[in-house]
Amino acid sequence: MSKTRIGIIGYGNIGRGVEAAVKQNSDIELVAIFTRRPPETLQTNSPAKVIMISDAERYTDSIDVMLLCGGSATDLPEQGPQFARMFNTVDTFDTHARIPEYFDKVNASALAGGKTGIISVGWDPGLFSMLRMISGAILPKGMDYTFWGKGVSQGHSDAIRRVPGVKNGIQYTVPFKTAIERVRTGSNPELSTREKHFRECYVVAEEDADKTRIEAEIKNMPNYFADYNTTVNFITEEDLKKNHSKMPHGGFVFRSGFTGESKANNHIIEFSLKLDSNPEFTSNVLLAYARAAHRMNREGLTGGKTVFDVPLSYLSPQSNSELRRKLL
Amino acid sequence: MSKTRIGIIGYGNIGRGVEAAVKQNSDIELVAIFTRRPPETLQTNSPAKVIMISDAERYTDSIDVMLLCGGSATDLPEQGPQFARMFNTVDTFDTHARIPEYFDKVNASALAGGKTGIISVGWDPGLFSMLRMISGAILPKGMDYTFWGKGVSQGHSDAIRRVPGVKNGIQYTVPFKTAIERVRTGSNPELSTREKHFRECYVVAEEDADKTRIEAEIKNMPNYFADYNTTVNFITEEDLKKNHSKMPHGGFVFRSGFTGESKANNHIIEFSLKLDSNPEFTSNVLLAYARAAHRMNREGLTGGKTVFDVPLSYLSPQSNSELRRKLL
Numbered sequence: 001m002s003k004t005r006i007g008i009i010g011y012g013n014i015g016r017g018v019e020a021a022v023k024q025n026s027d028i029e030l031v032a033i034f035t036r037r038p039p040e041t042l043q044t045n046s047p048a049k050v051i052m053i054s055d056a057e058r059y060t061d062s063i064d065v066m067l068l069c070g071g072s073a074t075d076l077p078e079q080g081p082q083f084a085r086m087f088n089t090v091d092t093f094d095t096h097a098r099i100p101e102y103f104d105k106v107n108a109s110a111l112a113g114g115k116t117g118i119i120s121v122g123w124d125p126g127l128f129s130m131l132r133m134i135s136g137a138i139l140p141k142g143m144d145y146t147f148w149g150k151g152v153s154q155g156h157s158d159a160i161r162r163v164p165g166v167k168n169g170i171q172y173t174v175p176f177k178t179a180i181e182r183v184r185t186g187s188n189p190e191l192s193t194r195e196k197h198f199r200e201c202y203v204v205a206e207e208d209a210d211k212t213r214i215e216a217e218i219k220n221m222p223n224y225f226a227d228y229n230t231t232v233n234f235i236t237e238e239d240l241k242k243n244h245s246k247m248p249h250g251g252f253v254f255r256s257g258f259t260g261e262s263k264a265n266n267h268i269i270e271f272s273l274k275l276d277s278n279p280e281f282t283s284n285v286l287l288a289y290a291r292a293a294h295r296m297n298r299e300g301l302t303g304g305k306t307v308f309d310v311p312l313s314y315l316s317p318q319s320n321s322e323l324r325r326k327l328l
Numbered sequence: 329m330s331k332t333r334i335g336i337i338g339y340g341n342i343g344r345g346v347e348a349a350v351k352q353n354s355d356i357e358l359v360a361i362f363t364r365r366p367p368e369t370l371q372t373n374s375p376a377k378v379i380m381i382s383d384a385e386r387y388t389d390s391i392d393v394m395l396l397c398g399g400s401a402t403d404l405p406e407q408g409p410q411f412a413r414m415f416n417t418v419d420t421f422d423t424h425a426r427i428p429e430y431f432d433k434v435n436a437s438a439l440a441g442g443k444t445g446i447i448s449v450g451w452d453p454g455l456f457s458m459l460r461m462i463s464g465a466i467l468p469k470g471m472d473y474t475f476w477g478k479g480v481s482q483g484h485s486d487a488i489r490r491v492p493g494v495k496n497g498i499q500y501t502v503p504f505k506t507a508i509e510r511v512r513t514g515s516n517p518e519l520s521t522r523e524k525h526f527r528e529c530y531v532v533a534e535e536d537a538d539k540t541r542i543e544a545e546i547k548n549m550p551n552y553f554a555d556y557n558t559t560v561n562f563i564t565e566e567d568l569k570k571n572h573s574k575m576p577h578g579g580f581v582f583r584s585g586f587t588g589e590s591k592a593n594n595h596i597i598e599f600s601l602k603l604d605s606n607p608e609f610t611s612n613v614l615l616a617y618a619r620a621a622h623r624m625n626r627e628g629l630t631g632g633k634t635v636f637d638v639p640l641s642y643l644s645p646q647s648n649s650e651l652r653r654k655l656l
Contacts, residue, residue, distance in 0.1 A: 020588055024468045045589065100653050120656055127462070129656045130640055131599075134455070136655070137616040137643040138609075140352045184602075246593075259612055260348055261373065265574075265604035271459075274512075276593035281466075284587055288465040308651050312458055313636035315465040323636050325428050327464070328448055328457045 003029045004294045006287075007063040007087070009053060009079060010070035011035050011042055013247070014092060017283025018067050019046050025287060027317045031063050060086050064297075065290040067091075069283075077102065084109040084117035084304070088293040090286050092122045099125070107304025116297040118305045121289045122282040123273055124148070128253050130307050131271040135255030139267060142257020145183045147175035147196060151249025151278060159224045160201055163217050165209030168237060170244045172200040175252065183254050186266040199230040202244055204237045249278035288315040331357045332622045334615075335391040335415070337381060337407060338398035339363050339370055341575070342420060345611025346395050347374050353615060355645045359391050388414050392625075393618040395419075397611075405430065412437040412445035412632070416621040418614050420450045427453070435632025444625040446633045449617045450610040451601055452476070456581050458635050459599040463583030467595060470585020473511045475503035475524060479577025479606060487552045488529055491545050493537030496565060498572045500528040503580065511582050514594040527558040530572055532565045577606035616643040 004027060008015045011033050022030045023046075032049040035042055039050040051059070056066070066087035068079050072095045083089050084106045093102050103119055110117040120126065124146075132144055149172065156171035175197050182189045201218055205211055215232040219225055250273040258266050275281045289307075292314035296305065313320055318327075332355060336343045339361050350358045351374075360377040363370055367378040379387070384394070394415035396407050400423045411417050412434045421430050431447055438445040448454065452474075460472055477500065484499035503525050510517045529546055533539055543560040547553055583597040603609045617635075620642035624633065641648055646655075 017587070024587070096656070099656055100649065103652055125656045130462075133640055133644060133651060133655045134458075134616075137619075137645075138612050186602075259345070259352070259605065259608040261351075265608050267604060267609050268600075268602040270598075270600045270602075272596075272598045274514075274596040274598075276595060277588065280587040280593050281595050284466050288462075291465075306648075306652055306656055308641035308648065308656070309639050311637050311639050312461055316461060317465075320634075320636065321428065323461060324431055324634055327461045328424070328427050328453045328634055328636070 003027055004291055005029050005031045005062060005064045006290050007031055007056070007059060007066045008033045008048075009056070009066055009068050009083065010075060011037075011044070011050075012069060012071075013279035014283055014286070015067075015069035016045070017277070017280040018069060018286055019044065019048070020280065021284045021287045022046070024284075025291075025317070028287060028291065032059060056083070057086055063087060064294045065090060067286055067290055069286075080117070080119065081105040081109045084115055085113035086115070088115050088297045089117040090121055090289045090293050091117075091119055092126075092282060092286065093120045094122065094125055096125065103304050103306070111303045114302050116293045116302050116305060118289050118293050118307075118310065120306055122285050123275075124251065126282075126285055126307055127273070128251065128271070131253045131269075132255070133308060135253075135257075135269045139255050139257025139259070139269065141259075142255055142267075143188050145191070145254040145256070146251065147180060148251040149173040149175050149197065149249065151251070151275075152247050156199065156201075156224055159221060160203060160218060163214055163221075165206050165214050166203055167206045168204040168240055170202050170240065172202075174198050174200055180252060183256060184268060184270070186256055186268055188256050193227050194229060197228060199225055199228045201230060201232045202235050202240060203232055204240050205234055246276065247278045248276055250274040291315060291317065331355055332619055333357050333359050333390060333392045334618050335359055335384070335387060335394045336361045336376075337384070337394055337396050337411065338403060339365075339372070339378075340397060340399075341607035342611055342614070343395075343397035344373070345605070345608040346397060346614055347372065347376070348608065349612045349615045350374070352612075353619075353645070356615060356619065360387060384411070385414055391415060392622045393418060395614055395618055397614075408445070408447065409433040409437045412443055413441035414443070416443050416625045417445040418449050418617045418621055419445075419447055420454075420610060420614065421448045422450065422453055424453065431632050431634070439631045442630050444621045444630050444633060446617050446621050446635075446638065448634055450613050451603075452579065454610075454613055454635055455601070456579065456599070459581045459597075460583070461636060463581075463585075463597045467583050467585025467587070467597065469587075470583050470595075471516050473519070473582040473584070474579065475508060476579040477501040477503050477525065477577065479579070479603075480575050484527065484529075484552055487549060488531060488546060491542055491549075493534050493542050494531055495534045496532040496568055498530050498568065500530075502526050502528055508580060511584060512596060512598070514584055514596055516584050521555050522557060525556060527553055527556045529558060529560045530563050530568060531560055532568050533562055574604060575606045576604055578602040619643060619645065 030048040034053040068091035106117040160169035252272045255269040358376040362381040396419035434445040488497035578601040580600045
């Protein structure tokens with residue numbers, strides 16, 4: 001079978017992660033990285049060409065799948081529909097509330113161009129969504145629980161950095177182990193927002209800033225922190241760089257349900273991730289779905305798709321008979 | 329959408345579990361239970377008809393999917409290929425080494441009859457296989473670990489009961505928590521058979537039987553117990569009935585892999601099940617795949633299938649747009 005030739009649009013954390021992931025997959029070839037920056041300013045880690053994004057359409061014959069590695073706020077709403085008309089695409093669109101609208105646009109473009117566009121790939125949305133879906137279909141009577149972390153939340157870290165007197169900062173979302181244990185026992189607890197997660201902030205204050213005021217302002221920030229137990233730790237810029245520069249994340253998805261005539265039998269399905277690098281792991285998920293997008297398109301399965309539409313075998317480089325023999 | 333009308337072949341633990349599961353799924357209707365026993369001798373828990381298995385072919389127009397609930401040793405090798413020609417089927421064939429051969433036979437029959445036959449559904453093979461496959465596709469560099477239990481192994485319980493002087497008995501396979509913890513830390517340990525699981529036996533001895541000899545004979549039994557640390561507990565028949573009549577099971581699937589240029593970033597994917605009733609949970613999985621078999625067949629996707637071939641959305645009674653809105 002010939003290789004799946006991919007392109008990367010957007011060279012941030014995810015784009016760099018995809019570039020690294022290609023080296024672990026011998027059936028995938030990275031053709032080019034597309035950027036809005038002057039191409040010669042990019043320091044890449046592979047022999048792939050670096051091209052102006054405006055020249056992407058010249059690559060429709062040499063790229064099988066374009067991986068859209070930009071952000072959900074402004075990049076993808078524009079790039080998704082635009083590129084799905086020219087290329088098979090995979091993206092990480094993660095603004096939950098806008099998924100239906102985004103799907104419709106990508107679907108229309110992909111159908112018009114005879115392409116396959118898989119949206120909202122990663123781990124949440126993505127693997128976590130798949131597990132919620134499978135588990136609910138298997139145990140129709142039951143409760144769902146999702147916990148995130150311990151991991152860095154970009155949105156909350158940004159919020160900290162907007163507080164006057166804050167030079168730099170990072171925020172970890174942390175699930176309560178006791179809450180997870182209560183779910184694991186099958187007791188189906190009702191858990192409030194405050195009982196599920198707490199928030200750990202590491203803050204570098206400007207010289208002479210009023211730390212008491214900063215701490216209070218963070219802890220009382222509506223939407224972000226007011227509904228949680230929050231700790232604020234003041235540290236030095238060096239400490240931040242040395243101990244908080246990785247981007248770990250993870251989480252837990254549970255379905256706790258019952259079967260049988262008398263509801264006597266309880267069952268717990270648990271799925272969890274513990275990731276040293278959120279963007280690198282997400283990139284590896286994207287790459288598996290790039291393989292699937294290519295195969296689905298060759299089989300005439302065009303239009304917008306999600307993780308719910310992709311047969312699992314399409315994620316693997318192994319043949320169906322190998323999978324049955326080795327993994328079933 | 330019209331209901332999926334199912335039939336059950338074989339009224340043992342799984343057949344009864346499917347019968348109960350139907351009551352949790354309003355889009356599925358149980359039409360009939362087929363048995364080799366005299367139909368009037370079956371005490372069922374639903375208004376479904378009980379029919380001689382030899383009359384099944386008269387139901388090809390009134391049943392959309394036949395659930396084959398017999399055993400893998402002798403029932404399914406015969407029934408799978410036989411019924412896949414007449415009905416869409418779902419089964420729990422779990423003799424790993426014979427899956428390729430079994431698949432080929434079911435596939436040939438299903439193709440000849442224009443039907444869809446999904447084989448080897450349940451949790452292992454089944455959900456565990458899916459998780460192994462997905463995880464390996466996402467993290468191509470890494471190690472797989474599967475632990476089973478704590479749960480009843482029928483094969484090992486049967487082996488105990490064949491020992492002279494044993495009146496009754498049950499065996500639990502139990503994973504070592506310490507081994508699971510070592511995998512969770514990402515240390516990628518090499519684990520021997522003895523280090524992964526131990527075996528707990530509860531034995532009812534015949535009066536005047538030599539318990540020391542029974543214990544030694546169990547512990548030294550090749551293939552079944554000799555390679556494991558095994559405990560043998562002698563109990564009364566009453567104790568066995570009271571405390572060991574449920575069929576709990578479960579287990580853990582791990583993928584521990586790395587990404588990035590320097591292998592610096594490790595990731596752990598963990599999936600686990602904790603089941604009060606192995607057969608009832610397995611039955612619920614079967615029922616979700618019955619829904620999928622029906623839909624795949626309506627869409628012209630005929631032949632033999634496995635969990636690797638089924639798009640996940642086909643397991644759910646919800647529409648694709650509902651799934652995207654609520655679960656993605």
